[in-house]
Amino acid sequence: MSEPYGAATSGHDRTPDTQDTPGTDSAGPESAVRLGVLIRADVSAPAQAGPLAAELGDELAAAYPGLSWQVHVERGHLAESGDDDSLDLLESTRDRMLEQDWDLAVGVCQEPLRQGRHTLTAQVSPAHSAGVVSLDLAGVGVAAAVRDVVARILGLDPDEGDPSPQQLRAAVDAARQLATDVEDRGAENGGLFVWRVGSSNARLLLGTIRANRPWLLAASLSRSLSAALATGALTLITTDLWLLSAEYNGLQMALVGAVAVLSVTVSLVVGANLWERPRRRGEREPVVVFNLATVASVLIGVIVLHAGLFVAALAGALLLVDPDVFAEVTGDPARFPQYLKLAWFVGGLATIGSALGAGLEEDDDVRAAIFTRGSA
Helix, strand or coil: CCEEEEEEECCCCCCHHHCCCCCCCCCCCCEEEEEEEEECCCCCCCCCHHHHHHHHHHHHHHHCCCEEEEEEEEECCCCCCCCCEHHHHHHHHHHHHHHHCCCEEEEEECCCEEECCEEECEEEECCCCEEEEEHHHHCCCHHHHHHHHHHHHCCCCHHHCCCCHHHHHHHHHHHHHHHCCCCCCCCCCHHHHHHHHHHHCHHHHHHHHHHHCHHHHHHHCHHHHHHHHHHHHHHHCCHHHHHHHHHCCHHHHHHHHHHHHHHHHHHHHHHCCCCCCCCCHHHHHHHHHHHHHHHHHHHHHHHHHHHHHHHHHHHHHHHHCCHHHHHHHHCCCCCHHHHHHHHHHHHHHHHHHHHHHHCCCCHHHHHHHHCCEEEC
């Protein structure tokens, strides 16, 4: 049975009439950010919870001008001692955050975290607005470890030293958007609500997508990449596809590319259970933000994959497809535009082939590749 461990507020209370609009100057009215700190049962608790919450609130308020912090410290809501899988602990932390209507949450463990064969000090996901940290490897106290994770959630890297004014302003803006609730208008059309949430959290979404580094997605999913390359190699030497590529017009080629990108995006989002559903009305906004960031990150990652496969197919076509044979098969002279069409067609089919490889990826591998940034 978990129990509240302590709470403290720095600055002013969170009230609707003191909420800032996104992007306002940090010297304006303070926004109150709700931070949950979940200490696992195996961690040696500080002597008094109140001072810990008060210390965190004061230090975070000093570090992020224009923000006040409502810090809630609880003990025992994370997975049982012995479960050190970083993704499980991260999602347990996020679940409690949604239940308590916090804006950010940090889980604190004693033992090192595990992600597959890797040992991690911390695992942070800006998309989840959450992170977990191991005190054994962090080598600092609870307050310092939590401050480090909060900085990473907000897009800062403590390992790089003090942030620049621009970086600090971006972190404050991200925290403000997390703390500012979009009005829920009851029976409002779902699409309109998603639009209002997306437009109100635009900077937060952009920062989250950038933190996800979606351009590295394909390199992190070896099975998908292998399937894509194998499909591309086979289709490149299939002469029937040469005929199709020669006959297709620009609209048909665009359709091939769109179908390829969308099919892999849907395969990854659905196959790895990346889509969240709110369990209660109060969770609608953070879940919408999470889903928008997730779909955008996956989509960008797949577009980068498609572009890479197109370049690889073009290189393969120029090296392996004999111009005379191509002209004989298609009836068209083997000019560079024809090679571009063939490469685009082959790249699209290879991208679709990567969807087969995506089905072989472990769900945790996909989630880790998209969301999490661990520190060794």
